[in-house]
Amino acid sequence: MQGQNDENLPQLQQEVQRLLGRCMLRLQQYEQQIKILVAHHKLSGPLHELERVRARRIDGTARKTLGSLVGEFIGSCVVADEIRSPEDAITDSPDAPNWFSMHMTIGLPVTDFARAESELSKMVNLRNNLVHHFIDQHDIGSSDGCRGAQDALVEAYANIDRQLTQLQEWAQDMQNLRLAAAETMQTQAFRDGSINGLSSDGTVDWIASDIVRALQEAFQVFSDEGWAPLVAAEKWITAQHPEQLPAKYGCQSWRQVVHNAPNLDLRYFAIDGKRSAFYRPRTRP
Incomplete structure (x- = not known):
């Protein structure tokens, strides 16, 4: 065996x-x-x-x-x-x-x-x-x-x-x-909320919004001595990001967008005798 x-x-x-x-x-x-x-x-x-x-x-x-x-x-x-x-x-x-x-x-x-x-x-x-x-x-x-x-x-x-x-x-x-x-x-609702910063009740998360990001991009292009002309930024954004308009966020002007964004500063300077709007990213205290 x-x-x-x-x-x-x-x-x-x-x-x-x-x-x-x-x-x-x-x-x-x-x-x-x-x-x-x-x-x-x-x-x-x-x-x-x-x-x-x-x-x-x-x-x-x-x-x-x-x-x-x-x-x-x-x-x-x-x-x-x-x-x-x-x-x-x-x-x-x-x-x-x-x-x-x-x-x-x-x-x-x-x-x-x-x-x-x-x-x-x-x-x-x-x-x-x-x-x-x-x-x-x-x-x-x-x-x-x-x-x-x-x-x-x-x-x-x-x-x-x-x-x-x-x-x-x-x-x-x-x-x-x-x-x-x-x-x-x-869905558009998700894109509005997560990408554009728009909620269903009409409020805006400005820091997360695409329009503020576009302004920050434009600032890198046009900044001079710490400030960027808002008119130049507006024209650049219209060409680069045409879907980003103040009306989309319930604003009547780009100045209102900058004013509402808590991470941006708005200031007026006299240029050639005319009052012009400039902006910059807000520095932290």
Whole structure:
């Protein structure tokens, strides 16, 4: 009987190799999926820098080990039955008023969260055992050892597959939420509020408004000794940003726009005997 077992050993070892390879491929799919979730579940930065910020997050996540990924995933992506408040989720900066922040979380009841945390930790241990310790734990130089290894690999694959399915379900939920958010962001109401600084009740967030940003751009072009002529800025903006008009923001003149903007100063100088309006970005006290 022992001789027969020894004759079957090469076939048993090949089956162990096949099952181990199958597990490793599934593990790579698992790691790829959790990297996607970690990289895309939150995003924050100036609106014009979002794609660059997103690329940095993806690149940074790609370099992390599974242990690091799970450590970030738990508590940031998967949370214990809570919804992050706007104060926690949004960071605003006076230097970058057009700041976008998104943080999607998977809220689980406390018991489910504890179970998910335990299963994710077990996946890290399972991965490390398969990669680093499998031949220490199983004697694949014997028939009985190969059979035990096969049983362990079949169970391991089932665990990996089950956890991957859970990640895929969470990823689909987040994708649906992203699509809904993207649809909302395409609406005129969102663009008016987040980009133009116009709210539905007619109030204006002047610091975040495009017309003030256009004035700041024009200031860089026409400033002389710390001030820029408003007439020159108006002509430049009309050519460069024709959609930015004072009437869009409820103003009758460019002087009124500058007067209303809390981050701009308006001053009149006598030029060739005529009173002319100049402006500049307001310096902080």
